Amino acid sequence: MFEFLKKIIKKDSPEKKPVAKKEIAKKAQKKPPLAPKQKGTKAPKILDKKKIAAPAKPVIIPSKDAEKKPVTSSKKEAVPKEEVAPKEEKKSGFFGFADKIKKGLTKTREKLTSELTSLFTGKKIDEALFEELETILLTSDVGISATTYLLDSIRASVKKNSIENADEIKGLLKEKLTELLSPIESPLLIKEAKPYVIMVVGVNGAGKTTTIGKLTKIFLDENKSVLIAAGDTFRAAATEQLQVWGERNNVHVVSQASGDPSAVIFDAINSAKAKNIDIVIADTAGRLPTQKHLIDEISKVKRVINKCHEEAPHEILLVLDANTGQNAISQLKIFNEALGITGLALTKLDGTAKGGVIAAIAKEQPTPLRYIGVGESIDDLKVFNAQEYVDALF
Secondary structure (H helix, E strand, O other): OHHHHHHHHHHHHHHHHHHHHHHHHHHHHHHHHHHHHHHHHHHHHHHHHHHHHHHHHHHHHHHHHHHHHHHHHHHHHHHHHHHHHHHHHHHHHHHOHHHHHHHHOHHHHHHHHHHHHHHHOOOEOOHHHHHHHHHHHHHOOOOHHHHHHHHHHHHHHHHHOOOOEOOHHHHHHHHHHHHHHHHHEOOOOOOOOOOEEEEEEOOOOOOHHHHHHHHHHHHHHOOOOEEEEOOOOOOHHHHHHHHHHHHHHOOOEEOOOOOOHHHHHHHHHHHHHHHOOOEEEEEOOOOOOOOHHHHHHHHHHHHHHHHHOOOOOOEEEEEEEHHHOOHHHHHHHHHHHHHOOOEEEEEOHHHOOOOOHHHHHHHHOOOOEEEEEOOOOOOOEEEOOHHHHHHHHO
């Protein structure tokens, strides 16, 4: 019995021990590989799984990034588009110059077009028609002298060419108006003298300060250096406005808190000489033509400029507000008598329906018309062109 049990124990013990040995052997065999496998195989497998899981996410993330990158690239593409847009605007500004003037003269054109269309449509050419045309021209501030000239010229052409269709008179009006305005078409040409001094004059509210700012932009675009003299020492806001325009154009403004305007302009010219500046634009205080003492004072400014720089001022630019209509003629006469006006800038044509004042100037006080203002933008001061102006009116 005991022997039988011993045999069983012996059988059990050797069987268990080898099993343990085998297990130990297996563990021993497993452990060495496990260590490398955990480092070399299992860890990589886990990492691979994570990488597979992670790349699965990063794959989505990069794809989103890839989607974002195209968005950024589309933004980059948008930048060129934005860059292209200004170029197109520049092109339209260059080639579509007449369109720009047309837009500025909308009020005047709409008035003339509606009135002339109703006048000429289905009408016969007779004295009654000419009387109606006379009224239209006078109410557009063309002036008596210019209106008389235009009507007489049209009558002569109608008679000479045996014109019977009233619609043809519109073409004749454009032709005769262009002939009247062409002699005052005279762009400002900057001479080689350094500095070239432009003295800007006019009544209060005509737009002198704004015109100076826009003129500065024009000259800078022509690669000329500019210095501004704040000669309006009576109105504090004038100096501040010029400072704003100076900062906008990155141009220096010579000014004094208070003092003699002649001294300010004198200092500006000397500064321009020292710095080899091409152009000096000198602002002056606004004054009414009826204020004789102020007109005499501005004559003094002109004399001081001449003493500082021989032949200066090279240009005496009178700024006129188109809204003043026939009053612009009287302003021109008085300023011309006192200073000898060499050029005109007619502003605010976009705000009036009476753009015919240019015809009145051409007939009564023919003076070179350098620039016309057709809007509030810095680029809306345009060199006057008679043909383009007339085309924009009809």
